[in-house]
Each structure stands twice: as C-alpha cells, then as structure tokens.
Amino acid sequence: MKSFDYVRPASIPEAVSAASAPGAAYLAAGTNLLDLMKGGVSRPDRLVDVTHLPGLDRIEPLADGGVRIGALVRNADLAHDASFAKAYPAVAEALLSGASAQLRNAATVGGNLLQRTRCAYFYDVASACNRRVPGSGCDARQGENRLHAVLGWSDACIATHPSDFCVPLVALDAVVEIEGKGGRRNVKLEDLYRLPADAPEWETVLEPGDLIVALKLPGDASDFAAHARYLKVRERTSYAFAIVSAAACLRLERGSIAEARIALGGVAAKPWRAHEAEKVLAGGAPNGETFRRAAEAALAGAKPSGDNQFKIELARRIVVRALSLAASGTPERIPALPASPFSSVPGALHDA
Amino acid sequence: MINSISLTVNGVRRDIALPDPRVTLLDLLREQLDLTGTKKGCDRGQCGACTILVNGRRINSCLALAISHNGADITTIEGLAQGEKLHPLQAAFIEHDGFQCGFCTPGQIMSALGLINEGQAGCDPERIREGMSGNLCRCSAYAGITEAVLDVQRTLAAEKERRVA
Numbered sequence: 001m002k003s004f005d006y007v008r009p010a011s012i013p014e015a016v017s018a019a020s021a022p023g024a025a026y027l028a029a030g031t032n033l034l035d036l037m038k039g040g041v042s043r044p045d046r047l048v049d050v051t052h053l054p055g056l057d058r059i060e061p062l063a064d065g066g067v068r069i070g071a072l073v074r075n076a077d078l079a080h081d082a083s084f085a086k087a088y089p090a091v092a093e094a095l096l097s098g099a100s101a102q103l104r105n106a107a108t109v110g111g112n113l114l115q116r117t118r119c120a121y122f123y124d125v126a127s128a129c130n131r132r133v134p135g136s137g138c139d140a141r142q143g144e145n146r147l148h149a150v151l152g153w154s155d156a157c158i159a160t161h162p163s164d165f166c167v168p169l170v171a172l173d174a175v176v177e178i179e180g181k182g183g184r185r186n187v188k189l190e191d192l193y194r195l196p197a198d199a200p201e202w203e204t205v206l207e208p209g210d211l212i213v214a215l216k217l218p219g220d221a222s223d224f225a226a227h228a229r230y231l232k233v234r235e236r237t238s239y240a241f242a243i244v245s246a247a248a249c250l251r252l253e254r255g256s257i258a259e260a261r262i263a264l265g266g267v268a269a270k271p272w273r274a275h276e277a278e279k280v281l282a283g284g285a286p287n288g289e290t291f292r293r294a295a296e297a298a299l300a301g302a303k304p305s306g307d308n309q310f311k312i313e314l315a316r317r318i319v320v321r322a323l324s325l326a327a328s329g330t331p332e333r334i335p336a337l338p339a340s341p342f343s344s345v346p347g348a349l350h351d352a
Numbered sequence: 353m354i355n356s357i358s359l360t361v362n363g364v365r366r367d368i369a370l371p372d373p374r375v376t377l378l379d380l381l382r383e384q385l386d387l388t389g390t391k392k393g394c395d396r397g398q399c400g401a402c403t404i405l406v407n408g409r410r411i412n413s414c415l416a417l418a419i420s421h422n423g424a425d426i427t428t429i430e431g432l433a434q435g436e437k438l439h440p441l442q443a444a445f446i447e448h449d450g451f452q453c454g455f456c457t458p459g460q461i462m463s464a465l466g467l468i469n470e471g472q473a474g475c476d477p478e479r480i481r482e483g484m485s486g487n488l489c490r491c492s493a494y495a496g497i498t499e500a501v502l503d504v505q506r507t508l509a510a511e512k513e514r515r516v517a
C-alpha cells in the first residue's frame with residue numbers, strides 16, 4: 001500500500017477543505033477503500049477520516065413524512081432499525097442481502113453509495129482499464145465478462161455498479177445531501193451516477209471535496225411498505241454480489257396497481273431505474289401477464305456486452321418474480337435468507 | 353500529525369505508537385501486540401478469519417485502519433476464556449466438532465459471539481447459517497459450527513426463560 005497522510009477533521013467544513021486537495025480521499029469504514037489501496041487500485045496521498053465527525057450517525061424523521069439518514073449510519077444499524085425497516089422493507093432486505101454481517105456492521109451509508117465496481121480487470125493493476133487509467137483500454141471486452149453490464153454500457157467500459165442498497169433507494173426516489181466548497185446541495189441518487197460513455201473514470205457528479213452528509217427518502221416512499229421486495233440472484237446463497245437483482249414496490253388500490261416502482265441491480269454502471277416498466281404497471285392488474293409486459297419494457301434497451309446474453313432473460317424473470325412477491329405482500333419479517341430466490345416464502349416458485 | 357492511539361484490548365488499556373498510518377487492526381494485534389489468535393486469511397474482507405469485536409460488534413479487522421479506531425474497546429479470541437475455563441462457545445465448538453484444522457476457528461467463534469450479541473438469529477438454524485456466512489471454513493466444518501452456535505443459543509434461551517419464570 002502506498003503511504004499517505006492521515007487527517008481526522010473535527011467538523012464538516014474542515015473535512016471538505018482537507019479533502020479538496022488533489023490526491024485526497026475520504027475514509028469511512030474503509031471496507032472498500034482499504035481493499036482498493038491494498039491492491040494499488042486507489043493510491044490516495046491523503047486520507048480524510050470522516051468517522052469521527054459529529055452528528056452524521058442519526059436516522060431522523062422529516063417534516064414531509066420521509067426520513068433523513070446520516071452518512072455515517074452503519075448498514076446493519078439502518079437495516080435493523082425497526083421503524084425504518086417497517087416503512088422501507090425493500091431497503092432493509094437489500095441491505096441484509098449485501099456482504100456479510102461483519103462488513104455490514106462496519107460499512108457506512110455514504111461508503112455503500114460510493115463503492116467502486118467489482119470488475120476484476122479494474123481490480124487487477126496489470127490489466128488495461130479505462131476506468132482506472134483513462135485511455136488504457138478495457139480488458140473486460142475480450143475477457144471474462146459473464147457478469148458485466150447489459151444496459152447503459154459503452155465501448156469504453158462495461159462495468160456494473162455493485163451496491164444492493166442503492167437499488168431500492170433509486171426506486172424510491174432517494175436524494176443525496178452533499179456538502180462541498182460551494183455549500184450544501186441535494187442530488188437525486190439516480191442522478192449521482194454517470195454512465196460510462198467515453199469517460200468511465202468519471203463515475204459520479206461529485207466534485208473534489210464533496211462530502212455526502214445524508215441520504216433522504218421522501219414522504220411517499222413509505223406508501224409502498226405493504227408490497228415491497230428486493231430479490232437478488234447470486235452464484236452462492238449468501239456473501240456474494242448480485243448477478244442480477246431487482247427491487248419491486250407496488251401501491252395497490254382496489255385490486256389494481258395504483259403506482260409501481262422498479263429498479264435493477266447488477267445490470268449497469270448505476271442502479272437502474274426502470275421508468276418504462278413502471279408506466280406499463282400503473283393502472284394494470286397485478287398478475288403474471290402484466291408483470292411480464294413490465295419486465296419486457298424494463299429490458300427493452302438491453303444488449304449483451306460480452307458473454308452475458310443470459311443476464312437479459314434472467315433480469316426479466318427476476319423482475320417478474322420480484323413483482324409477484326411484492327404483490328403477495330411484504331413478509332412480516334425479513335426472510336431468513338434475505339432477497340434469496342431460494343428462500344422458503346410460501347408461494348415462491350424456485351424455477352419461475 | 354496523529355501518530356498514536358489508545359485502545360482497550362481484552363480489558364487492558366494500551367497506548368500504541370503508530371508512526372505509519374497504514375497499519376490495520378489485524379496487523380496491529382498480531383505484530384505489535386503479539387495477539388496472534390486472530391488470523392489473517394485473505395486480508396481483503398472475504399473470509400472472516402480476522403473477525404474481532406470492536407465496541408461489542410463483530411467486524412473484519414483486516415479492513416479496519418487502526419489509526420481510525422482511537423478509543424475503541426476490542427475483544428479478541430484471547431479475551432474469551434477465564435483462565436482455564438473456556439467460554440461456552442469455545443466449549444461448544446469442541447463438543448460439536450466445529451473445526452478440523454482450526455485456522456478459521458477464532459474468527460468463527462468471535463463471529464458467533466457477535467451474532468449472539470446482535471440477537472437476530474435466535475434458534476433458527478437457517479438464520480444462524482446466514483448470519484455466519486461471512487466466515488468461510490476451508491475444512492467445511494459448517495454443520496458442526498451451526499450446531500455449536502445453536503447449542504449456545506438454546507442454552508441462553510433456556511436460561512432467560514428460567515430467569516423470567
């Protein structure tokens with residue numbers, strides 16, 4: 001690991017100013033950053049430790065009925081906060097399907113949002129990677145790319161965003177509160193991430209020094225609490241990243257779908273909101289036929305970026321399954337195997 | 353410049369010089385404090401061998417920067433037994449054959465202690481397996497590990513019932 005200066009700011013303005021210098025990076029729990037530093041993928045000159053900043057570890061109700069979550073709230077604490085999990089069950093389920101109990105105990109909200117891709121060539125400094133070294137090429141194109149993107153990718157980069165947490169968050173219109181050199185601003189989580197286009201190294205709209213201070217869910221995000229699920233296909237049952245995942249949230253009125261929210265994970269360089277699928281669902285009957293049409297709409301623009309044609313049909317099926325599970329009602333308690341298609345929830349078909 | 357921290361390790365306060373900020377809690381324990389019970393498997397958050405409790409919560413010490421943890425209260429596998437008397441989890445791992453080579457065992461036991469503190473799994477073997485999925489065992493002693501954790505959970509549940517009754 002390259003050496004670095006360590007600074008521990010006492011306030012948010014101090015942090016922003018310390019992190020505005022070239023080569024500086026924020027350190028939260030470090031579960032992604034230290035891993036990248038050990039591999040020489042990230043080589044910061046200065047680490048600005050935000051974990052001791054006061055006031056960023058709270059979950060607070062907002063006047064509009066929504067919630068504000070401090071950037072330092074730990075993933076496990078948010079998932080196990082009883083009133084949060086009751087209002088936003090798909091978010092809690094997504095959190096509990098990510099990483100391991102140890103990692104969730106450490107990982108912060110801000111760090112989860114800004115975790116980097118798990119593309120193996122990005123991690124391997126001997127490989128060409130436009131995201132890590134702009135203009136160097138992309139070894140994933142001719143390499144192992146079964147798990148790479150099927151939506152929103154470019155010739156320059158076919159990586160995916162790995163977060164589970166972010167998938168239901170974009171579905172529920174989450175907003176990120178950012179403090180930077182110019183003061184405070186709000187950015188919709190969906191707009192925080194940039195698709196690779198011809199500059200994959202430019203992953204988010206954040207500027208040097210920008211600190212995520214909180215994440216907010218608007219008042220209407222809890223309207224879906226009775227019919228909300230997150231489903232994640234992995235290569236093993238637990239402690240693995242998504243091949244494909246989906247968050248499905250429904251608001252049912254008199255037996256039909258009043259409003260729907262759908263987002264996909266593991267398919268693009270950002271958590272992917274499926275607006276077209278939501279339009280198909282609105283006003284429809286909550287049945288298999290409607291769900292399949294929605295799934296077709298969600299993947300309409302998909303194309304394989306390599307050996308991953310299978311992910312497109314897999315994603316459609318996961319959208320259908322997530323919608324069916326959401327329609328049958330949020331379980332009383334998060335299943336023993338969170339987000340698993342193999343969980344023994346009554347009515348779930350393992351081969352749907 | 354910040355170049356020292358103080359920690360409480362297994363109940364003992366330690367003031368530690370850290371001239372190089374790159375040290376993880378894992379390397380600090382093993383190389384500076386001679387507490388080699390905590391194991392280094394992958395050093396990248398992927399195996400759980402390095403699990404310790406920080407302020408009562410289980411984390412991977414290989415992905416925790418020591419200098420960031422000033423003031424923390426740390427428990428390692430060395431802090432569990434009382435003299436010759438094993439911690440109930442240690443005894444249960446022996447009783448249920450929860451290991452073979454033993455390399456993952458300190459991490460497994462610390463993780464199990466964390467899981468019990470979290471109070472989410474209860475006596476449901478599926479929830480215990482899921483809650484322990486952050487600890488890999490190359491010898492695949494998983495069945496015994498689940499039995500051992502379940503056994504301690506059941507004993508605790510029974511004790512709680514007796515106290516309430």
Ligand SMILES: Cc1cc2nc3c(=O)[nH]c(=O)nc-3n(C[C@H](O)[C@H](O)[C@H](O)COP(=O)(O)OP(=O)(O)OC[C@H]3O[C@@H](n4cnc5c(N)ncnc54)[C@H](O)[C@@H]3O)c2cc1C
Nearest residue numbers: 028029030031032033098099108110111112114164212397
């Ligand atoms: C083995 C393993 C398995 C995993 N499996 C999963 C999984 O299945 N699903 C999943 O979603 N995740 C998974 N993860 C990733 C994990 O969720 C992230 O590592 C974690 O959420 C990062 O949070 P952190 O606090 O440790 O961030 P750090 O590692 O400290 O930081 C991550 C990035 O965010 C920046 N940053 C942090 N906080 C802020 C802030 N407030 N403002 C601005 N920038 C900030 C840092 O500079 C850094 O670039 C896994 C990780 C590991 C090691």
Ligand code: SF4
Nearest residue numbers: 119121129138157158
């Ligand atoms: S897919 Fe993106 S992250 Fe992976 S090697 Fe290519 S440029 Fe790098």
Ligand code: FES
Nearest residue numbers: 393394395400414
């Ligand atoms: S050594 Fe820390 S998780 Fe493997």
Ligand code: FES
Nearest residue numbers: 452454489490491
């Ligand atoms: S007992 Fe050998 S690795 Fe678990």
